[in-house]
Amino acid sequence: DEVRQKYVKDKRLGEGTYAVVYLGHLKNDPSSSVAIKKIKVNAEYKDGLAMDAIREVKYLQELSHPNIIALHDVFSSKDQNLSLVLEYLPRGDLEMLIKDVNIHYGVADVKAWMGMLARGVWFCHENFVLHRDIKPNNLLIGSDGEVKLADFGLARSFADPNYNMTHQVITRWYRPLELLYGARQYSGAVDVWSMGMVFAELLIRIPFVAGNTDLDQISKICEAFGTPTEENWPGVTQLPNYIPSDRNVPLQGREFFLRQFPIAGPVGAELLMSMCALDPRKRTTALQALRHSWWTTEPKPTKKEDLPRKA
Numbered sequence: 001d002e003v004r005q006k007y008v009k010d011k012r013l014g015e016g017t018y019a020v021v022y023l024g025h026l027k028n029d030p031s032s033s034v035a036i037k038k039i040k041v042n043a044e045y046k047d048g049l050a051m052d053a054i055r056e057v058k059y060l061q062e063l064s065h066p067n068i069i070a071l072h073d074v075f076s077s078k079d080q081n082l083s084l085v086l087e088y089l090p091r092g093d094l095e096m097l098i099k100d101v102n103i104h105y106g107v108a109d110v111k112a113w114m115g116m117l118a119r120g121v122w123f124c125h126e127n128f129v130l131h132r133d134i135k136p137n138n139l140l141i142g143s144d145g146e147v148k149l150a151d152f153g154l155a156r157s158f159a160d161p162n163y164n165m166t167h168q169v170i171t172r173w174y175r176p177l178e179l180l181y182g183a184r185q186y187s188g189a190v191d192v193w194s195m196g197m198v199f200a201e202l203l204i205r206i207p208f209v210a211g212n213t214d215l216d217q218i219s220k221i222c223e224a225f226g227t228p229t230e231e232n233w234p235g236v237t238q239l240p241n242y243i244p245s246d247r248n249v250p251l252q253g254r255e256f257f258l259r260q261f262p263i264a265g266p267v268g269a270e271l272l273m274s275m276c277a278l279d280p281r282k283r284t285t286a287l288q289a290l291r292h293s294w295w296t297t298e299p300k301p302t303k304k305e306d307l308p309r310k311a
């Protein structure tokens with residue numbers, strides 16, 4: 001095993017759907033820490049998973065930014081398994097913080113976490129990479145409190161605008177309507193929607209739109225934010241899986257967002273609203289989001305070293 005020539009595995013950290021993760025260190029530097037992610041490739045899924053793994057590798061290696069997990073090394077063995085040596089992020093993820101009732105946090109903390117998320121997403125998009133699976137569980141926290149985008153398994157370049165991309169991406173609750181309607185050509189706007197859903201969840205500490213099925217997700221989004229029509233979203237009825245709605249809920253405005261997310265304040269609620277535009281062309285971009293006045297509105301974002309952390 002090639003990994004063993006350079007790294008030592010110390011203990012198992014956890015297991016995901018397609019990988020086992022170990023804590024390890026460089027053989028010649030016992031004080032170093034790395035996460036070694038071994039992608040499980042079983043015969044049944046070999047081709048698909050190998051492709052995902054290769055994409056993960058390709059895009060991660062190109063992206064170097066404080067809010068994106070660093071990829072130190074990649075090893076593939078003869079049996080087609082793949083090992084990624086990643087930056088070790090020991091402080092869990094945003095999902096753990098949201099769910100832990102013993103952790104108290106406020107809007108200044110949310111502002112700090114969202115700022116780090118927005119900068120990571122902006123950097124990806126600036127480099128023509130979509131993350132496509134942004135959710136609290138994929139936002140890992142470094143020892144210095146920095147939030148980092150991880151799990152680029154589904155990431156893919158959108159440099160070729162004519163490329164038909166598979167729409168079965170993004171965990172359902174964080175998926176925008178254009179993907180649920182089967183759009184094959186999409187943009188960074190998908191990540192911005194997911195970022196909006198993370199923002200909402202950080203504020204209310206439960207997922208804002210939690211559908212049980214894709215159809216349920218569609219109806220819950222329409223009920224919450226409004227029904228898409230040709231008037232408010234030109235072209236929506238032409239999407240492959242578009243379903244006409246029997247109810248016509250008007251698009252929600254500022255008052256709705258402020259009522260649902262009072263702790264965001266009027267400026268924060270306005271930023272959230274701009275991330276939740278149903279028409280992806282009307283949705284804010286990561287860059288526009290970063291230029292929003294919410295970041296400089298009081299309270300200021302918490303310094304990363306002062307952010308609440310898991311016990």
Ligand code: ADP
Pocket residue numbers: 013014015016017018019020021035069086087088089090137138140151
């Ligand atoms: P999933 O995202 O499905 O939970 P992963 O395969 O990405 O699974 O990771 C499995 C577990 O390993 C995670 O829940 C996390 O606890 C841990 N882990 C993953 N990556 C890292 C890392 N870079 N640093 C520290 N722990 C990690």
